[in-house]
Amino acid sequence: MNNDIQEVLFDQGRIHDAAMRLGKQITQDYAGKKPVVLSVLKGAYLWTADLLREVDLYLDLEFINVSSYHGGVSSTNEITLVTDIRSDIQGRDVLILEDIVDTGQSLLFMKELLAKRGASSIKVATLLDKKDGRKVIIDADYVGFDVRNEFVVGYGLDYKEMYRNLPYVGILKKEVYTD
Numbered sequence: 367m368n369n370d371i372q373e374v375l376f377d378q379g380r381i382h383d384a385a386m387r388l389g390k391q392i393t394q395d396y397a398g399k400k401p402v403v404l405s406v407l408k409g410a411y412l413w414t415a416d417l418l419r420e421v422d423l424y425l426d427l428e429f430i431n432v433s434s435y436h437g438g439v440s441s442t443n444e445i446t447l448v449t450d451i452r453s454d455i456q457g458r459d460v461l462i463l464e465d466i467v468d469t470g471q472s473l474l475f476m477k478e479l480l481a482k483r484g485a486s487s488i489k490v491a492t493l494l495d496k497k498d499g500r501k502v503i504i505d506a507d508y509v510g511f512d513v514r515n516e517f518v519v520g521y522g523l524d525y526k527e528m529y530r531n532l533p534y535v536g537i538l539k540k541e542v543y544t545d
């Protein structure tokens with residue numbers, strides 16, 4: 367599996383540093399509040415575990431599963447709500463956790479859904495921000511790292527459901543997916 371990686375961009379140490387930095391900031395910004403943290407499956411599973419251990423707040427943890435890539439390297443531009451949350455988020459401060467914001471379409475879909483359901487605030491903490499991939503105008507509030515416009519895998523991010531268990535984020539070799 368490691369042989370399929372062209373270049374390691376962010377190793378475990380750097381990701382841990384980002385989790386500590388963002389965790390501290392989120393702890394300060396939400397002091398006195400009890401946010402609903404909404405982790406976006408599947409990609410955000412490791413980021414959620416690492417980031418939240420650096421957050422010193424009372425919070426509710428919920429999981430939502432949305433999908434648009436269906437395992438491929440480009441967005442289908444159609445967002446499927448695979449598994450919804452059951453809890454009521456009316457009047458709640460919601461913090462969305464994403465592994466990556468790329469075209470921005472998944473995030474826009476979720477923000478619109480949460481706004482319709484009456485969330486009182488909606489913010490986003492993403493490990494990776496691929497700004498050059500945007501197709502809609504949207505920004506994350508907390509960003510671990512900016513990432514260039516390459517297809518990356520690892521630490522939750524997949525190609526055909528593989529590589530999510532790599533402990534780092536790296537660029538997938540083109541020959542793995544261009545034939």
Ligand SMILES: O=P(O)(O)OC[C@H]1O[C@H](OP(=O)(O)OP(=O)(O)O)[C@H](O)[C@@H]1O
Pocket residue numbers: 406407408409410432433434435436437441464465466467468469470471472473523524
């Ligand atoms: O900004 P976008 O272009 O919408 O891309 C970002 C989204 O795409 C990926 O999810 P994916 O649809 O691959 O589902 P997965 O998390 O189950 O892999 C990723 O985990 C983000 O949720």
Ligand code: HPA
Pocket residue numbers: 435466468469516517518519523524525
């Ligand atoms: O670069 C990416 N890699 C894996 N999944 C993704 N989903 C959006 N962008 C990416």
Ligand SMILES: [Mg+2]
Pocket residue numbers: 409435436437523524525
């Ligand atoms: Mg995916």
